[in-house]
Amino acid sequence: MAGEMLGDAIGDEHAGSFVPYFQDAFHQKPGLEATVSSSIMTAFNLSSVFFTVVATIYGSRKSSNPIKRVIAALYLSIAAFCILALSVYMRGLAPLQHVYSYLGLLLFISVLLAISQAYMQSGAVVICTQLSIDGTLMGYLQMGQALQGVFGSIVNFIGTLTAVQLDHSDSRSDITRARENASGAMIVFITTILLQIGTRVCFARAARISSVAGRVKNWELNEPTQSGTSDHESPLQHLLQIQKKIWPWILSVFMIFVVTLGVYPALTAKVRPVSPASTSIWTDVNVFVALHIVVMNIGDLIGRRLPTLTAFFRIRRGLVAVLITGLRFLFIPLFLACNVTTVNGQSKSFALPDLVFLFLVLLLGITTGCTATSVFLSGPQSLVPTHDRACASEFGASQADDDVEHDPLLYQVEESSTHDAGVASLLLSFWLVMGLTAGSGLSFAVLAIN
Template sequence: MERIRKIFERRISYEPLEGGSEGPNGEQIEHPKQHAGAFSWIDYSVFLLLGVAMLWAWNMFLAAAPYFQKRFEADDRLLRNFQSAELSVSTVGNLGSMIVLTKLQARASYPKRIVASLVLNIVVFTLLAISTRIFLGVSPGVYFGFLMVVVFVASLATGLCQNGVFAFVSGFGHEEYTQGIMAGQGIAGVLPCIAQIISVLSVSGNQSSENGAQGSSTSAFAYFLTASAVSAITLVAFVYLLSRNSAKDRLKDSLAPDEDEAGLPLSGGKKSIPLTVLFRKLFWLAAAVFLTFALTMLYPVYTSQIQSVRDPATSSRIYQPATFIPIAFLFWNLGDLTGRMLPAIPKLSLTAYPRTLFILSASRIAFIPLYLLCNLQGKGAKVNSDFFYLFIVQALFGVTNGYIGSNCMMGFVEWVDPEEREAAGGFMSLCLVAGLTVGSFMSFFAAG
C-alpha cells in the first residue's frame, strides 16, 4: 500500500494550510486549537446508528419493490416507470435540500436538523405502513401520487440527516466517528437484502404464486414499520448523545461567537464559509466522492438485469431471478460494508492522499465493461461464471465504493481550518448527493 501511495504522490503535494488562513496583507491568522476529547465507543455507536438510519429509508423503498409492483400491476405505464420515478424524485429532492442547507450555514443548528430528519422518517414510514392495510382500493394513479409525495419528503429528511450528521461529527475531531457513519450506511444496505432473501426462500413456490399480493403487503408492512422503529431508536440514542459531556463541549465550541482579527467578538454567530473557499481546499476529495457515487448509481441497473448463467428451469431456487438478484445486491453491499471498514485500519487509510483517491475513483469506470461480460437480461454471458459476477464484479465494485467514499468523508477535516469543519462537512455531503443525482440520470442510459 505504501508503494502505491508513493507512485501516485507528486512532489508538489496537496497539503493542509499550515498556520491557518492568511489575512489581507498575507500575514498568517492563527486559530485557537481545538482539542479532541477522548475516543468513546458510546459516541461511535451512536454515529454508527445514525449512519444506519440515514440510508435505511432508501433501502426500504428498494426492498418493498415487489409490493409496489402489485399496487401498480393494473397500470403498465406506472409499473414500468415507478422505480425510475422513485430514483429521480429522491435524488433531485435530496440534492435540492442539500444545496439549500449548505447555503444556510451561518445560523445552522445541526442537531436540530438531525432530530427533524428522524421525526420526518418516523412520520413518513408510519404512513406507508398504514397504506399497506387501508385504502387498498384506490386507483394506481392515486397511490402513485401518494408514493411520490412520501418519497420526496423522505428525500428531504435524508438531506437534513446527511447535512446535519457530517457537519456535526466533524467537530468531535475523530475520523473514527465519520468511519462509523459510513459503516452504518453499509449495514443499512446489507440487512434489507438478507431480509428479502429469507422472505423469498421461506415461502414455497406454490404459496408465493397463490398469495403473492398478501405476502408482499405483509412484507412491506414489516419493512416500513422497521424503518420507523430504526428512526425512533436512533432519535433516542441521539438525544442521549447530546446529553453527554463530549457533545456538550462540542456544541459549546461550535456556538461560541466568532472573533475578528483583533480578537473582538462578532455579532451574528457563526460566519458563513463561501463554497468557493471549500471547493479550492477540498477539490480532489470533492471530485473523488462525486465521481465515486456517480459511477456507483449504475450498479442497480445492471444488478436487476443480470441473471445466473445456470438454467433457472432446472437449477435450484437460489439461481432463479427472484432469489439470485437479491443475492447479487447482498454481495455488492457486503463489499461496500467491507470497504467502509478498511479505513479504520491506519495503514490502509488514504486520507492524506487526495489525488490518489481521485485517480482510484476515476479508475472504477473499468467495472462497467465487466458488467457487460455477464449474463445481462438472460442473453448469455461472455464470461460464463456466477463466481466472476458475484465475487469479482459485484463484491469488488462494492469494496471500492465503500473504501474510496469513506476515505473522502473521513479525510476532509485534515484540509480545512477548525472553524470551517462544519461547513466542509455539509459541502462534502453535497458533493456526495450531487454524484448520486448525476448517476441516477446516467442510469437511464445504462438501462437503455
C-alpha cells in the same frame, strides 16, 4: 437512514420489500402499476438533489446547529412513515377508490423523505466531523450505513429465496399474496419508526455528556468571528472557498459514485448465471440477483471498515485519491464482459464465469467503501492545521488519567478549524449526491452499449 432506505428499496426492483404492496395498490391500473416505482424514485431523486443544495448552504452557517437539524429530520421522517403505515391500515386489501390521490400521497411522502435525508445526512456528517477531527465518529457513521445495507440485503435475499421456493411448491391466491405484501410493508414501516425513535433517544442521551454539551453550546452562541469567515462573506462564498481547497477530494467522491451507480444495480442486475439450464434454485434469476446484492453490501462494509482499522488502507493525499477513483472506471468494461442479458435475448458467445462476476461485485463494494470512507476522513482533516492535530492528540493523552470527565473523541482545536472541516464534510456529502445522480444517468449509457 430512512430516505436512503426508500431510495434503495424502490430504486432496485429486486430489493424493495414493500414495493410489491405499492404495485398491488395500482393493480386495476396496469399503466400505473408498471411505472409507480419509477415515479416515486424520480420524485425522490429530484427532491433530494434540490434539498441537498439547500441543506448544504444552510448548514455551512455558524448559527446552524447540526444536532437540531438531525432531530428535526428524524421527526419529519417518523411522521412520513407513520402516514405510510396508517395508509396501509386504512386501505386494507380493498381496491383503491381514489387511485390518483393515493399516487399523489406517495409522491408527497417521497418529497418529505428526500427533505429528511438531505438534512439528516448534512447534519450527521457535520456532527461527526466537529466532534472528532481525527475521523473516528465519521468512520462509525460510514460503518453504520454499511451495516444497514448488509442487513437489508440479507433480509431481501431470504425473502426472495422463500418466495421462489413457495412459487415452486404451491399456487397461492391473489388475496393471499396481497395480504402477505401488505403485512411485509407494515412490518418495514413500523420497524423503521421504532428504529428512528431509538435514534432520537440516543441523541438525547448523547446531549447529556458534558463534553458534547459544551461543544453544542459553542454552536448555539453564534459568534461569527470564530467561524473563520469575515462579516461581509456570505455562506455561499465561504462554501466556494472551502471547495477550492478540497477539490481533489470532491472530484474523488463524485467519481466514486458515478462509477458505482453507473454499473450497480442497473447493469449488474441484468447479469444472469452462465449455466441457466441448471435446475438448482441458486441459478434462479431472482435469487442470483438478490445474492449479488448481498455480496455488494458485504464488500461495501469491508471497504468502509478497512481505513479505520489500519492506516495502510487510508488515502491521505487528494491527488492519489483522484488517481485511484479514476481507475475504477475499468469496472465498466469488466462487467460488460459478464453474462449480461441483451434486449433481443441472445446469449454471448463468451462471458466471464459466475464466480468471477461475484468477485467483481465484491471488489466494487470494497473499493467503493474504502475510497469513500478515506475521502470523508482525510478530506475534512486536510483543512485542520498540522499543529492543531498535534495539540489535539497531546490533549487527549494528557487528559486520559484525569478525574475530570473527558471524552477522548472530542478534540480541543480552534473553532475555525472544526467549522471549516464541518463545511468540507457538507460539501463532500453534496457531491456524493451529485455523483449518485450522474451515475444513474451514466447507467443508461452503459446499458445502451450492451
